[in-house]
Amino acid sequence: MSWLTWRQFRVPALVGVAALALLTAYVVHLGLDVRDAEDAYRAQCAGRSDCPRLAQLAVDYENTSLYLAALLAPVPGLLGMFWGAPLVARELEAGTQRLVWNQSVTRRRWLAVKLTVVGLAAMAVTGVAAALVTWAMSPVDRFADNRFSTVLFGARNLAPVAYAVFAVVLGVLIGLVVRRTVPAMAVTALVFVVVQFLVPNLVRPHLLPAEHVTLPMTASAINQARGLGGITGAPVVKGLTLPDAWITDVSELRTRDGTALDRAIFDRCFTDPPRTGAAEGPFGDTATCLADHDLHVDVAYQPVGRYWSVQWLESGCYLLLAGLLAAVAFRRVQRRPS
Incomplete structure (x- = not known):
């Protein structure tokens, strides 16, 4: 056979x-x-x-x-x-x-x-x-x-x-x-x-089980991301990285008390941020505007080990x-x- x-x-x-x-x-x-x-x-x-x-x-x-x-x-x-x-x-x-x-x-x-x-x-x-x-x-x-x-x-x-x-x-x-x-x-x-x-x-x-960490979203951190905003217009940051880690999930942008950032604030910063004239990076004044609201994201990740x-x-x-x-x-x- x-x-x-x-x-x-x-x-x-x-x-x-x-x-x-x-x-x-x-x-x-x-x-x-x-x-x-x-x-x-x-x-x-x-x-x-x-x-x-x-x-x-x-x-x-x-x-x-x-x-x-x-x-x-x-x-x-x-x-x-x-x-x-x-x-x-x-x-x-x-x-x-x-x-x-x-x-x-x-x-x-x-x-x-x-x-x-x-x-x-x-x-x-x-x-x-x-x-x-x-x-x-x-x-x-x-x-x-x-x-x-x-x-x-x-x-x-x-x-x-x-x-x-x-x-x-x-x-x-x-x-x-x-x-x-x-x-x-x-x-x-x-x-x-x-x-x-x-x-x-x-x-x-x-x-x-994933590990978890909170990352402050300073203007510098936002400018290191690959994208802002989701298909539905949600206040999200895309393409964040952690050294020696695989990020599996990132929350929406959150304020100091842990609530999701209001979409109206996100849209305003995204489409018509205050012009500072000193902003640098791919998101420029948008990053500066968002950072002024003391935001963070909750990240789930798997260590590379x-x-x-x-x-x-x-x-x-x-x-x-x-x-x-x-x-x-x-x-x-x-x-x-x-």
């Missing part, structure tokens, strides 16, 4: 190996280039242990790191779409599963072998790709303050492997339900994208969900008429 599954799967597997070989060649070259740049910056510091020039490494390779992560991010979904979804749907569509089921092989063993062979292959391909990307960008990650960003977090270390397992099992279950290859592939891609959007935004920030804990917890959630989907698939394949 394992040999038959491998013969049916060998063409997609060879395509995956070829794509992995191309990625390996590029990533190894990139990783060596990053290390050459790191050595060059260290040489400029004349052997000092604290080399401020190394911070420039994160700036130089920021876009490259994001592009590389964006290249790896869809891999688990593609494996679920092209490896997982057709695995069972193609057999059900053509009726070829009856040949196996009428022999000595049970339905559950048939499904278990298919899931094992393709699941392990997906783990191997994604694991190698994630390990290469993590190795190549590790010098950059040491000096960049964005390890928890949605794109980078999902392209490093353990998480991509768990995503791949989930995607393949999801594709197999959807193929078992839909029983048509192309619709199963489309539904798998859609569901995986939705899950990948929901988890970083709704689940990951709450995997561990929890990175590996979050990696393990999120990976565990995906693997648990994959296990539940596999259990549903085994139950369905046993009960479903051929």
Whole structure:
């Protein structure tokens, strides 16, 4: 049964190996280039242990790191779409599963072998790709303050492997339900994208209890933010940062007694602030006007030291969900008429 599954799967597997070989060649070259740049910056510091020039490494390779992560991010979904979804749907569509089921092989063993062979292959391909990307960008990650960003977090270390397992099992279950290859592939891609959007935004920030801090919103602090105001016109500050922390939630601007800033005051400062002539920064007189009201925000954050804990917890959630989907698939394949 394992040999038959491998013969049916060998063409997609060879395509995956070829794509992995191309990625390996590029990533190894990139990783060596990053290390050459790191050595060059260290040489400029004349052997000092604290080399401020190394911070420039994160700036130089920021876009490259994001592009590389964006290249790896869809891999688990593609494996679920092209490896997982057709695995069972193609057999059900053509009726070829009856040949196996009428022999000595049970339905559950048939499904278990298919899931094992393709699941392990997906783990191997994604694991190698994630390990290469993590190795190549590790010098950059040491000096960049964005390890928890949605794109980078999902392209490093353990998480991509768990995503791949989930995607393949999801594709197999959807193929078992839909029983048509192309619709199963489309539904798998859609569901995986939705899950990948929901988890970083709704689940990951709450995997561990957040730490909390109050930040005074001085004119300088406001000018360091990336934006002011929400879509609904709420008095919010966007894009605040904390050293060595991932900010998961920021309250509205609050006055000294803890109440939310009146929107009329916010709108007035935003659209028609008093002209001081001395304001500096991207928000200028608006920042000065808001700071005059003695404002602060309450911030929830995860310390960067929890990175590996979050990696393990999120990976565990995906693997648990994959296990539940596999259990549903085994139950369905046993009960479903051929």
